[in-house]
């Protein structure tokens with residue numbers, strides 16, 4: 001029996017959301033709580049910059065791999081190399097299975113406060129024909145598979161880039177949060193522009209070879225009408241093909257993609273963003289919506305189990321599924337836990353969650369784009385800029401993330417927004 005009487009905070013997941021939350025909790029509460037983080041992987045792969053590495057012919061498992069345990073260790077946080085397999089909300093225990101050695105026996109971990117930051121399954125396994133004929137950039141494995149294809153096997157045929165249908169949970173969805181048809185459509189914009197540059201650079205063609213597709217009325221609808229309109233005008237002038245309202249991907253074959261809408265596209269390379277699906281162990285819980293995303297208020301706290309928080313892609317409020325939204329939520333949760341243990345009062349805690357799309361995308365040729373918009377959520381910020389500075393910022397953010405272990409300096413985000421929103425992006 002442990003003699004440690006400090007409140008026990010347990011975080012499930014140690015990627016963008018979980019690692020950042022752990023580091024802010026440590027910064028805010030120090031050793032006033034006992035903090036444990038559980039993840040089957042003792043590392044994260046820096047997914048946002050993975051497409052750039054693929055087009056540069058770098059192995060992302062080498063360049064985008066960041067060990068996380070040393071950062072937890074430095075903060076005095078216990079890291080458990082295991083996957084959560086069950087949550088018992090009544091007894092406040094999580095069943096975990098260690099993953100560092102096959103055959104390990106399940107164990108129980110007790111908590112007073114639980115933070116769920118397990119992200120989502122990217123459900124390529126639900127797309128017929130994906131394993132044989134599909135391409136992706138969301139993991140080291142898929143990134144390397146596409147890299148080999150591009151640099152060794154590609155015959156110069158047409159390219160299709162887009163998303164499968166996202167199935168958002170609608171239970172208790174607040175009215176300010178729209179329903180999204182695609183989970184995350186910054187990457188398709190970025191991939192299309194980078195691919196066009198890659199084709200030109202290698203003398204294989206240009207944007208005319210590429211078709212962008214979306215299950216929605218408009219691609220990247222969460223960026224807001226003004227930005228999408230500007231992007232589509234530029235894409236049309238560059239020669240991209242565009243298919244909207246595809247509804248979902250029905251099947252991928254060697255020759256192309258068939259959509260639920262009845263449309264189809266011919267393609268040798270088919271880069272797909274799939275449905276974001278909650279992990280099985282979270283479905284059917286009283287804290288989850290009908291799909292398995294964790295329900296929270298805007299302090300990222302579950303209304304019926306206020307000792308449970310959710311951060312990042314696992315949270316029902318995180319739509320679209322963007323790492324930058326999880327970052328804001330991580331800071332909020334650290335403050336709420338400080339309130340819970342009586343360290344600060346509610347008045348001193350950060351403002352509630354107020355989403356805005358903040359996205360740096362690569363365009364190839366050391367150029368990038370910057371999107372800062374909250375019009376989809378009812379706000380009036382709408383900034384879309386292109387130039388060398390957004391590319392430099394995207395690279396710098398990754399460097400800072402690796403160096404600080406997921407805890408960029410406090411002025412980093414506001415400084416970035418301010419400088420980009422006030423003209424630096426043109427540089």
Ligand SMILES: Cc1cc2nc3c(=O)[nH]c(=O)nc-3n(C[C@H](O)[C@H](O)[C@H](O)COP(=O)(O)OP(=O)(O)OC[C@H]3O[C@@H](n4cnc5c(N)ncnc54)[C@H](O)[C@@H]3O)c2cc1C
Pocket residue numbers: 012013014015016017018038039040041043044047048049050051082083084085117118119120137138184186187279281311312313314321322323324325326358359360361
């Ligand atoms: C190609 C691509 C490009 C992107 N580009 C951008 C971008 O430029 N900007 C941006 O903001 N966002 C971007 N995103 C989205 C961003 O990657 C996600 O929003 C972000 O990774 C979510 O972080 P997370 O920690 O919530 O989930 P994840 O990154 O999915 O991490 C979940 C963690 O939980 C762990 N886990 C899973 N199951 C369990 C379990 N049972 N028990 C314990 N731990 C578990 C996993 O091992 C993992 O470490 C991009 C996504 C893709 C696919």
